[in-house]
Amino acid sequence: MLKRFSLEPSRIALNIAVLIIIALWTFPTAGLLISSLRDKNDIAASGWWTALSSADVAKKGRLKDKVDQVEKDGKFTISGNVFEGADGVSGKVSAFGTKVQAPGGNPAGTVATLDNGQTLVVNVDGSYVLTSPTKFTDEDSGGRVFYIASQPPRFTLENYQTVLFSEGIGRSFINSLTVTIPATIIPILIAAFAAYALAWMKLPFRGLIIAIIVGLLVVPLQMSLIPLLKLYNAAGTFMGVPSKTYLGVWLAHTGFGLPFAIYLLRSYIAGLPKDLIESAQIDGANDFKIFRRVVLPLCFPALASFAIFQFLWVWNDLLVAIVFLGSGPDQLVLTGKLNALLGSRGGNWEILTASAFVTIIVPLTVFFSLQRYFVRGLLAGSVKGG
Template identity: 75%
Template sequence: MAGSSGKSVVGRFGVHLAVLFFVALWTVPTLGILVSSLRDKDQIIASGWWTALTSSTRTEAGRLGTAADQVEKDGRFQIAGNLFEEGESRKITAFGTRSQEPTRYKAGEVADLGDGETLQVNEDGSYVYASPKAFEGERGRRVYYSASSPPKFTTQNYRTVLFSEGIGRSFLNSLTVTIPATVIPILIAAFAAYALAWMRFPGRALLIAVIIGLLVVPLQMSLIPLLKLYNGVGTFFGVPSKTYLGIWLAHTGFGLPFAIYLLRSYIAGLPREIMESARIDGASDFEIFVKIVLPLSFPVLASFAIFQFLWVWNDLLVAMVFLGTEADQIVLTAKLNALLGSRGGDWEILTTSAFVTIIVPLIVFFSLQRYFVRGLLAGSVKGG
C-alpha cells in the first residue's frame, strides 16, 4: 500500500531498518572500545567486552606454600594458606595439579595425589595440602585452578594514559599539526577548484585528469621521494628537516588531490545564472569566488575538513617520517604507541588510547555533521 509520498509502507520500513543497521554497525565497535577501556586487565584477557556485566572465568596457576610453612597435626604434615591475595573477591570453581587437567577436581573436594598426599582447595582460595611425610624443598607445589570474578570496572587505564609524562604536550603537538594541515589544503584547493570549474585556460582538461590520477597513488609510494625532495630543498636554503612546516606541506600534498576533486565537483554544480549575473554587474573572478562561491560552498568545505582532520589526527606514519621524536614534536599517536612498549607489554591500555584519540575527531564530526552528507552529494548529480 502506497503512502502519500508515493512510497510503500514496506519500502519506508525497509529504509528505516537499513539505517538502524548501519548505525549499529558503526556504534557497536565504539561501545566495545569504551567498555573495554574501563575493564580490569585480567577480565579483558578472560572474556569479551559484551560479557562485562557478568562474571568472567579464567584458568590460572599458583603455588602452594613451601616446606617452611608446614605444621604437624594428628601425625600428618600440613601446609595451609590461600591462593588469593587479601581483598580479592574471586571464587574458585575447580582445581587440578596438572596443566593437562587444570579443572579435574571441584572446589572443596579432597584430591588424592598418591602416596598418602591430599589437597583440598576451597571456593574462597584457601587450601590444605597434607602428607604423611614431612615436606621438603624450597619451592611450593604448582596448582591450577579455574576462578570466576565478578564484574569489575576501573579508571586505572585512563589514569595511566592521561597522566603519563608528555601526554598533554603530545596532545598540543597533534593540534599544532592537524589544524594547519586541515586549513592549508582547503585554502589552496578552493582556489584551484574554482579555476578548474569556471575558468577556461589551456591544459585545463589535462590538469583535471592528473588530479584524478593522483587520487590512486598510495601514500607509502610517495613518502620517500617527497622526503628526499624536502630534505634537498631544506639543505639548499639551510632549513632544518624535522619541522612542523615539513609535515604541514606533506599533509597538504597528500590531501590536495581529493580536496580539489571534491570541491570542483561541488562548485561546478552551482547555478551558472548566478555567475553570469555577477559578471554582467562587473564582478571579477576573485570577487565571484569570495562573495558567491565560498559562502555557497561551505557544506563541501566542512565535509572535506572532517575527512582531512580525521586523516591527519590519526596519522602516525607521516608524523614519524617528517617530525622528530623529541618531546616538543612527538604527536599523540606516536606517544601512545610508545606507551605500549616495544613488545606491547602494556597492551591493556590499547582500547583506552583508542578512545582517547577519537574524542577530538568525534567533537569535530558532530559539530560539522549537518553539512557532511549535503556536501558530499551536492556535486554528484550534475557537474561542469
C-alpha cells in the first residue's frame, strides 16, 4: 500500500529482510526434507546443508595387477580408472597419493614419483597411468592408491521404503485416514443440519440452545478427557466390547468439533437471503428438501472452510488419539507413531525425518491446494475452543 512512497535503497533492504525471515522459517522444514532423502550414513556423517554441494570423501583403491601391463617405448605402463570396482563411488578426483599418511598429497593430474622409480598420474576423471622403467613384478604392482573424490549429491528413497513398509508408518498412515475421513464428514453433516434448524426452523428454546453452543466453545479439550475415558471404559465393560474403538474416536472428534462447526455454519446459513427459503417453502418443499436442494449447495464455502479446519485438526491431533485409541499397530495413528519413534529411534534420523515427512505431506498438500478456504476458516476460527 505504500509502494509509491518508498525509495529504492529501502526497497532493496525490504526484499532482503523478508528473504532472511523466509529463510529462517523454511530452513527447519528444508532440513527435514533433504535429510529424509539422504543415505543414512551421510545423515550421521555431515549436516544436511552440505548435502546439496559436492562432498569430499577420502577413498582408497587398488591399482591393477602386472597382467595388465603394456610395453611402449621401452617403458611399462598399467592404466585404468580408480572408480572401477569401487561401488557407489563416482565423481571427480581432486587429489591422490600412495601413502595412507598423505592420501591427498598430489593434486589430480600431476605426476607423483614413487619410491621405486615408478610414476603415477591420476586424472580428475579417475583414470590413472602407472609407469615403470622396468617390467612390473608381483611386488611392485597392484599397490594401493588413495584419493580424494568429490562426490555429487546423492539422494535415495530408501528411507521412505524402510519407514513405510517395515517401521509401520504405512499402516499408521491408513489408521490416520480411517480416523480422519469420518471424523471430518460426520461433524459436517450433523452440524449443517443443526445449523439450519437453529437458523431457519421454528422451535422452542432456540435462543437458549444457541447460547449454550456458543458457551461450549470455551471448554478446553482437556476438561473432557477424564470423564469420557471413564464413560468409555464403563460402556466397554457393559457391552462387552473394547473401550478403544474407531467409532469412539470419531464421536469424540465430532463432539469436540461441533460447537465450532455449528457456530460457523449457523452464522453463514442465517445470512442466506430470506426470499430464497420462503419461495422454496411456497413451492411446497419441506425443510429436509430445502436443506438439501437450496441451503447445502449455497453454503459450500463455509462447509469447505470447516472441513479443512477439522481435517487438519484431526490429522494433526495427538492427545485425543492417544487417549481414545489403543497403541497397537491396528490403531496407532501417525502422530502417535511418530511420538513413539521419537522415543525408540531417537538417534536414527533417517527413520525420523522420513516418518515426519510422511505425516506432514498430507496436511501440506491440503494446505497448498485449498489455502483460500483454509485462511477463511482461520479468520472465523479464532474462537475455536478445542
